[in-house]
Amino acid sequence: MRTSLLLLCLLISSVVQAAPDYAREERWAAEITPALVVGDAVYLEQKSGHKFLALYTEAPKSRGAVIVVHGMGVHPDWALIGALRSGLADTGYTTLSVQMPVLAASGLGEEYPALFPDAAERIAAAVGFLRSKGDQQITLVAHSMGARMANYFLTQSATPGIAAWVSIGISNGEFAEPAKLHLPIFDLYAERDFAPIRQKAEARAAVLRKLKGSAQIEVAGTDHYFAGSETELVKQVRQFLDRRPQSN
Helix, strand or coil, X not given: CHHHHHHHHHHHHHHHHCCCCXXXXXXXXXXXXXXXXXXXXXXXXXXCCCEEEEEEECCCCCCCEEEEECCCCCCCCCHHHHHHHHHHHHCCCEEEEXXXXXXXXXXXXXXXXXHHHHHHHHHHHHHHXXXXXXXXXXXXXXXXXXXXXXXXXXXXXXXXXXXXEEEECCCCCCCCCHHHCCCCEEEEEEEECCHHHHHCHHHHHHHHCCCCCCEEEEEEEEECCCCCCHHHHHHHHHHHHHCCCCCC
């Protein structure tokens, strides 16, 4: 009896830990929005009624739209994510940087897959928002755990509405269910990236060879977070986007 009760308590604990931390999202929104210099804060809504922050920057004479997806436990204006959303807008691409579901600060990476369905719903809402603005060619740009969330969305959605995917340092180093990926992928990773990402680069390249318009690049002299190399990161993503057909 005692053993069964302990197992039940552990199961309940794991479910609670895997729940999105909405309070943490709200704290970040309260920090980000008053100091916002580039773009506008918008709130998108999930089926549950939960509203989440997205940072929308419309480029004049937009050449296309980009949904920017951050990694584990951060926010839509964090570090390289902020550089991407503002830098790509400066080069003519409308951007929508979306708050992904996060766990409490103590949450572990292995707990995050429980949030992937929630993340997919948010990405779908972002696609819907951009389409309501007239954007038809939408690229998904995602970093680290966010790239895994993007991977889940692309393989689980019958009609994702995404023209191309830029995967930056996908945190487990691999593409899940690659047979379900039917779009150009740009796989970016750093010279000093985490070991699984570097070690599985060739396996990812094998997937890319089957997808027309795909490419893989290792960015020299930087780490998983592209600290100090944000300009180069934006440049590489922009060059990939520039090679895509324009629809706007």
